[in-house]
Amino acid sequence: MAYRILQIFAITLFCFCGVEANEISDSKANTISDKEARDGWRLLWDGKTLDGWVGVKNKFLKPPTKGWLIKDGVLTVLPIAKISSDGKWQLLPKDERIGGGGDIVTKEKFKDFIFKFDFKLTRAANSGIKYFYNENIDDATCVEYQILHPAHPDAEKGVSGNRKSASLYDIFPANADKFLKISDEWNTGMIVSKGGKIEHWLNGEKVLEYDRASQAYREGVEKSKYAKLGKGDDGSAQPWGISPIGRILIQDHTDSTVSFRNLKIKVLSDK
Helix, strand or coil, X not given: CCCECCCCCCCCCCCCCCCCCCCCCXXXXXXXXXXXXXXXXXXXXXXXXXXXXXXXXXXXCCCCCCCEXXXXXXXXXXXXXXXXXXXXXXXXXXXXXXXXXXXXXXXXXXXXXXXEXXXXXXXXXXXXXXXXXXXXXXXXXXXXXXXXXXXXXXXXXXXXXXXXXXXXXXXXXXXXXXXXXXXXXXXXEEEEEEXXXXXXXXXXXXXXXXXXXXXXXXXXXXXXXXXXXXXCCCCCECCCCCCCCEEEEECCCCCCCEEEEEEXXXXXXXX
């Protein structure tokens, strides 16, 4: 398949300031430096509330009232189930089901942007950052930067690793596990979107790039779980995953505990 996966020594298609891995102390989490502010960065999560975010389950009217814990500048999605030691999905006992809040999405919509985020995995955890999300098209599905601990059974599904961390979920693999930190450490992910060309980064390494206008992308979609989900807002058939603008979504996979901080965005174009 004619897509390019670039890792160490990759030549970047675009040149932006401030896209290095976010190695900062806890005391400086969820802050914008003077340099970042001059470069156009802003926080997408304030580290204290869910202002600017709403719940999918709440019909985009308000944030979830359960399932998302905010503590010490960290946003954590909580589970109602777990992955057992033998890789099976198990519902937790009723008194341990502290999750169930569902996915959260930004109120804002974005077109061309750089989005940086820190995430920390627990064993067998599964989540994702979805972008260009539009609840009215494509059966409310969209492209996704996968976030996955290797012990989750989804890591062995899909094709050629296209469900592993930093992959374009179920479409293109990133082959990024060698850059992934899984021992209670923070990772820094980044998504760059400009003119239909997309990059996925993990811990300072560009691990995937693709073009949504390319034949390779269309072929990848046709081989994926999304092949039959392309629909316009009137329900008519259309190619999947081509919306030029949409919300950013953080996934509640129901079976995982995943933490986030330092959600920062630089808008390149909104027109």
